[in-house]
Amino acid sequence: MSDIFNNDSLDQNHNKIIKRIDGNYILEEIQSVFSFERGFLFTVKELTVNPGTAVKEFLNEDRKRLIKPILFLIFTSLIYSILNNILSFEDGYVKYSGENDSTIFTLFEWVQQNYGYSNILLAIFIGFWTRLFFIKYGYNIFEIFVLLCFIMGYGMLIFSVFAIIQSIVNQDVMQIAGVAGFIYTFWAIGQFYDRKKLINYIKAFLAYILGMMTFGLAILSIGLAIDLLN
Numbered sequence: 001m002s003d004i005f006n007n008d009s010l011d012q013n014h015n016k017i018i019k020r021i022d023g024n025y026i027l028e029e030i031q032s033v034f035s036f037e038r039g040f041l042f043t044v045k046e047l048t049v050n051p052g053t054a055v056k057e058f059l060n061e062d063r064k065r066l067i068k069p070i071l072f073l074i075f076t077s078l079i080y081s082i083l084n085n086i087l088s089f090e091d092g093y094v095k096y097s098g099e100n101d102s103t104i105f106t107l108f109e110w111v112q113q114n115y116g117y118s119n120i121l122l123a124i125f126i127g128f129w130t131r132l133f134f135i136k137y138g139y140n141i142f143e144i145f146v147l148l149c150f151i152m153g154y155g156m157l158i159f160s161v162f163a164i165i166q167s168i169v170n171q172d173v174m175q176i177a178g179v180a181g182f183i184y185t186f187w188a189i190g191q192f193y194d195r196k197k198l199i200n201y202i203k204a205f206l207a208y209i210l211g212m213m214t215f216g217l218a219i220l221s222i223g224l225a226i227d228l229l230n
Helices: 002-015 023-033 039-051 051-060 069-087 103-112 115-133 141-169 174-194 198-229
Strands: none
Touching: 039 069, 039 141, 051 141, 051 174, 051 198, 069 115, 069 141, 069 174, 103 115, 115 141, 115 198, 141 174, 174 198
């Protein structure tokens, strides 16, 4: 009897027709990604209005409301990179001076040209200090990394929006974008843990600064070590 049921289910699977991929399928996929309901635009809205609550709900209640954190970070970094290739706004605020043939220069140049990957690496350093400062809340390093992927991805959108504004008004506003992205980052981290405590925003500020510093020191150390060996 069980064999009969198994054969019937196999026949149903074989008889199931999968619709061919065509233009309508691609449009539906794009629409689902940019959808205002559980899509990219919905995620941006939630991170704009209430990032702390949105990420908490993603971690503890519903993993389908927002798009995947690493995908969000990579996608926003891709938007940033495309706009930078078109508008060439990055030279105005990202600079590193050093010997062109040094490994340190090569590493910093890679960071500047690969913001998607470098933001993931930077999130690891900021995550370490965030975990250290907020250890009593019980979130592990992976959950903090998810938080930072969303926050830093949103930061890339801030830079992208200001780049478009700069191209329209023909005025240098990228320094303002840097300040806005910085404020958003430690505000969102502080809000995630407890929006009512001022000390949390101070801790988030320090975690961000120390994360940036240790990330830069790590690049310098690796580059210096390679140059000395060579």
